[in-house]
Amino acid sequence: xxxxxxxxxxxxxxxxxxxxxxxxxxxxxxxxxxxxxxxxxxxxxxxxxxxxxxxxxxxxxxxxxxxxxxxxxxxxxxxxxxxxxxxxxxxxxxxxxxxxxxxxxxxxxxxxxxxxxxxxxxxxxxxxxxxxxxxxxxxxxxxxxxxxxxxxxxxxxxxxxxxxxxxxxxxxxxxxxxxxxxxxxxxxxxxxxxxxxxxxxxxxxxxxxxxxxxxxxxxxxxxxxxxxxxxxxxxxxxxxxxxxxxxxxxxxx
Amino acid sequence: xxxxxxxxxxxxxxxxxxxxxxxxxxxxxxxxxxxxxxxxxxxxxxxxxxxxxxxxxxxxxxxxxxxxxxxxxxxxxxxxxxxxxxxxxxxxxxxxxxxxxxxxxxxxxxxxxxxxxxxxxxxxxxxxxxxxxxxxxxxxxxxxxxxxxxxxxxxxxxxxxxxxxxxxxxxxxxxxxxxxxxxxxxxxxxxxxxxxxxxxxxxxxxxxxxxxxxxxxxxxxxxxxxxxxxxxxxxxxxxxxxxxxxxxxxxxxxxxxxxxxxxxxxxxxxxxxxxxxxxxxx
Numbered sequence: 001x002x003x004x005x006x007x008x009x010x011x012x013x014x015x016x017x018x019x020x021x022x023x024x025x026x027x028x029x030x031x032x033x034x035x036x037x038x039x040x041x042x043x044x045x046x047x048x049x050x051x052x053x054x055x056x057x058x059x060x061x062x063x064x065x066x067x068x069x070x071x072x073x074x075x076x077x078x079x080x081x082x083x084x085x086x087x088x089x090x091x092x093x094x095x096x097x098x099x100x101x102x103x104x105x106x107x108x109x110x111x112x113x114x115x116x117x118x119x120x121x122x123x124x125x126x127x128x129x130x131x132x133x134x135x136x137x138x139x140x141x142x143x144x145x146x147x148x149x150x151x152x153x154x155x156x157x158x159x160x161x162x163x164x165x166x167x168x169x170x171x172x173x174x175x176x177x178x179x180x181x182x183x184x185x186x187x188x189x190x191x192x193x194x195x196x197x198x199x200x201x202x203x204x205x206x207x208x209x210x211x212x213x214x215x216x217x218x219x220x221x222x223x224x225x226x227x228x229x230x231x232x233x234x235x236x237x238x239x240x241x242x243x244x245x246x247x248x249x250x251x252x253x
Numbered sequence: 254x255x256x257x258x259x260x261x262x263x264x265x266x267x268x269x270x271x272x273x274x275x276x277x278x279x280x281x282x283x284x285x286x287x288x289x290x291x292x293x294x295x296x297x298x299x300x301x302x303x304x305x306x307x308x309x310x311x312x313x314x315x316x317x318x319x320x321x322x323x324x325x326x327x328x329x330x331x332x333x334x335x336x337x338x339x340x341x342x343x344x345x346x347x348x349x350x351x352x353x354x355x356x357x358x359x360x361x362x363x364x365x366x367x368x369x370x371x372x373x374x375x376x377x378x379x380x381x382x383x384x385x386x387x388x389x390x391x392x393x394x395x396x397x398x399x400x401x402x403x404x405x406x407x408x409x410x411x412x413x414x415x416x417x418x419x420x421x422x423x424x425x426x427x428x429x430x431x432x433x434x435x436x437x438x439x440x441x442x443x444x445x446x447x448x449x450x451x452x453x454x455x456x457x458x459x460x461x462x463x464x465x466x467x468x469x470x471x472x473x474x475x476x477x478x479x480x481x482x483x484x485x486x487x488x489x490x491x492x493x494x495x496x497x498x499x500x501x502x503x504x505x506x507x508x509x510x511x512x513x514x515x516x517x518x519x520x521x522x523x524x525x526x527x528x529x530x531x532x533x534x535x
Contacts (some may be wrong), residue, residue, distance in 0.1 A: 024480070107483035108420070116419075143357045143361060144407045147358045147361035147365060154367075158366060177282075182511070188388065188512060191367075199355040206354065
């Protein structure tokens with residue numbers, strides 16, 4: 001996944017979204033939803049992301065399934081055959097309700113995991129280049145990429161400021177809600193002042209490199225669409241199309 | 254005239270601040286009280302959810318639809334270099350030089366990173382959580398103008414990506430968060446937060462209107478894009494919309510003015526305030 005062109009991954013994420021939308025609104029097949037979900041999970045696992053992402057996806061899956069099983073039954077069609085009762089909670093579901101709830105859960109989950117996979121397997125610089133090649137003005141495209149570059153610095157700064165303020169007896173976990181919120185002023189004020197200093201320094205650094213002088217942005221290393229990118233898209237598309245054909249067969253429905 | 258302003262606006266600002274803070278705290282406290290049973294009995298058990306639902310889905314779809322259209326038009330207009338000034342449509346010259354790009358990027362990093370680092374309780378997975386960093390939204394708007402608002406929009410997108418929530422619904426969050434900074438930037442006359450009129454304006458535009466607009470903007474998008482996003486209307490209008498309003502309002506009402514007050518002179522002194530960097534042409 002890491003070696004693929006970011007544009008191939010963007011197209012793949014859009015394809016996942018499209019098939020998920022079709023399933024979540026028209027087909028309503030939990031099996032097909034699970035096929036798409038499995039494909040994005042496999043893509044995420046083989047890309048070997050940090051454990052944080054796997055944990056996050058696991059938690060997200062459980063919580064979204066839980067929410068869907070609670071909220072979607074109210075909008076489900078009446079009738080159907082009772083097929084599941086969850087012990088302890090006592091929730092019972094007909095086939096129609098379960099199809100709707102699970103399909104909607106997969107509609108939420110699969111595109112999100114596809115995007116996570118795309119982001120964790122692409123370098124910010126490559127994503128920037130992909131956006132520019134997709135005709136996004138490079139000054140606009142540069143903002144999120146620059147922000148991503150500074151994100152770890154900012155997160156470290158926040159932690160450093162919290163530590164510094166806690167060493168001066170600030171306790172962010174103590175007090176009622178308004179007083180706890182008020183304490184965040186002591187975190188965000190120094191952070192903002194440091195940010196403004198950085199903005200001036202960064203502006204000078206960008207100017208010194210001639211940022212914005214030319215309308216045409218060039219790159220030291222150009223993205224190249226290779227055969228494996230095409231193969232990846234064909235293979236991914238085949239899985240979704242074959243899965244769809246399989247799921248609309250009478251014996252599955 | 255300024256004495257008259259002060260005389261009238263001081264009590265008005267105090268009353269409005271008290272009302273807004275009380276409403277926001279009331280919303281937060283009632284939500285916390287109902288959160289244990291909300292799972293079993295639905296959003297109706299939360300008084301705010303019940304109040305929103307009592308007006309009906311159609312009411313909110315019409316009201317929020319109008320706000321969505323106006324908000325989107327304002328967003329596109331500002332990005333295309335035009336703005337409304339004194340009831341006239343004028344051209345604004347934002348330099349978009351290195352400093353503006355750096356401000357937007359760092360604002361995005363601080364807002365996105367702040368939302369993630371200070372995110373505590375996840376309320377609706379994939380859609381919202383308690384966000385102390387929301388206090389930055391109106392402050393970025395009134396201090397840095399459009400680059401700050403763009404930073405907010407990208408910051409929300411980054412927070413969604415880092416939280417594992419980046420999806421089709423994030424498009425609504427992108428412009429919704431832009432509006433969170435844009436409304437106080439555009440509608441407040443005095444951004445210094447050093448007069449009672451300025452504080453009154455902040456609570457009116459920066460807390461009440463922008464929080465409500467942002468909540469309804471995103472909710473309408475989620476409702477319309479329901480086939481793409483997968484959220485039921487009961488969930489959106491009975492829970493998501495009131496919670497986003499309360500979440501934005503409580504943080505900005507309690508902390509926003511203090512943060513803006515402290516930072517305004519620094520921003521002005523360093524020449525980063527939007528009024529020092531934008532010119533308008535008739």
